[in-house]
Amino acid sequence: MDEETARALGIDTSVTHPARRYNYLLGGTDNFAADRESGDMILKVFPEARVSALENRAFLVRAVQYLAAEAGIDQFLDIGTGLPTADNTHEIAQRINPASRVVYVDNDPLIAHHAKALLTSTPEGRTHYLEADLRDPAGILEHPEVREVLDLGRPVGLVLLAVLHFIEGDAQATAIVRQLLDALPSGSHLVVTHVTLDASAPEVRAASDAMQASGKLDAWPRTREQFERFFDGLELVPPGIVLLSDWRPAPGVERPPTPAIGGYAAVGRKP
Numbered sequence: 001m002d003e004e005t006a007r008a009l010g011i012d013t014s015v016t017h018p019a020r021r022y023n024y025l026l027g028g029t030d031n032f033a034a035d036r037e038s039g040d041m042i043l044k045v046f047p048e049a050r051v052s053a054l055e056n057r058a059f060l061v062r063a064v065q066y067l068a069a070e071a072g073i074d075q076f077l078d079i080g081t082g083l084p085t086a087d088n089t090h091e092i093a094q095r096i097n098p099a100s101r102v103v104y105v106d107n108d109p110l111i112a113h114h115a116k117a118l119l120t121s122t123p124e125g126r127t128h129y130l131e132a133d134l135r136d137p138a139g140i141l142e143h144p145e146v147r148e149v150l151d152l153g154r155p156v157g158l159v160l161l162a163v164l165h166f167i168e169g170d171a172q173a174t175a176i177v178r179q180l181l182d183a184l185p186s187g188s189h190l191v192v193t194h195v196t197l198d199a200s201a202p203e204v205r206a207a208s209d210a211m212q213a214s215g216k217l218d219a220w221p222r223t224r225e226q227f228e229r230f231f232d233g234l235e236l237v238p239p240g241i242v243l244l245s246d247w248r249p250a251p252g253v254e255r256p257p258t259p260a261i262g263g264y265a266a267v268g269r270k271p
């Protein structure tokens with residue numbers, strides 16, 4: 001989409017948005033100059049961001065495969081979906097169970113215009129896209145479109161991939177996760193990935209702090225301890241909390257060296 005069309009749709013292309021910047025990092029074309037500038041600034045401080053983004057998508061595939069094939073999950077609430085890319089949650093799940101149902105939620109208005117790619121459901125399954133904000137969990141949970149597609153009386157796979165780091169403050173982020181999980185029954189699963197600087201050099205951490213202080217960074221990396229709190233009260237699926245590429249790696253696939261991965265991943269089951 002060109003800038004003129006985007007502006008006509010009411011999208012402010014002069015300000016970067018996480019979905020479009022992530023699309024740029026993944027090598028996509030649904031982004032504008034402000035997103036590329038912000039992406040380049042992040043790559044300068046953290047050159048591994050691109051590898052991490054790709055590893056994050058690879059983790060999504062493995063985690064959804066696990067949920068659909070091994071945990072018996074056939075309905076998914078994927079919040080912070082991102083712009084459609086190669087393998088989206090419903091495609092992964094429906095390859096295993098064609099009756100899988102998926103509700104996608106994101107707050108970037110551009111995604112609604114690309115949502116067709118997210119809505120290519122099998123006839124037996126269902127997919128739906130909702131523009132809403134993770135900071136309003138009740139608004140998502142009670143939304144009639146969510147209730148129509150998902151049966152919240154049955155286990156749900158709650159997918160929060162690379163989105164919680166856009167929520168400032170641990171108290172707010174953990175409260176959101178808690179509120180979402182409280183509405184889901186036993187057997188539901190939480191899938192989270194999150195940016196971390198735990199494995200980064202001190203100068204990278206200092207640069208990240210400086211960018212945040214000057215308002216140039218809209219993401220809040222968290223430590224392993226902070227990440228762990230999202231899973232309080234859940235049973236962690238082995239191997240537990242690990243760096244993205246270390247979660248049930250596909251046999252024979254070469255993994256990037258550890259410091260190159262700036263994200264934690266985990267899957268937990270609600271008892």
Ligand SMILES: C[S@@+](CC[C@H](N)C(=O)[O-])C[C@H]1O[C@@H](n2cnc3c(N)ncnc32)[C@H](O)[C@@H]1O
Pocket residue numbers: 017018019020022056057060079080081082083105106107108132133134135160161162163166
């Ligand atoms: C880095 S992308 C991750 C996309 C996808 N989940 C993945 O892991 O490949 C983050 C996504 O979260 C969305 N996002 C950020 N803050 C959000 C919020 N408060 N509510 C809903 N979506 C949000 C962005 O629009 C973007 O699409």
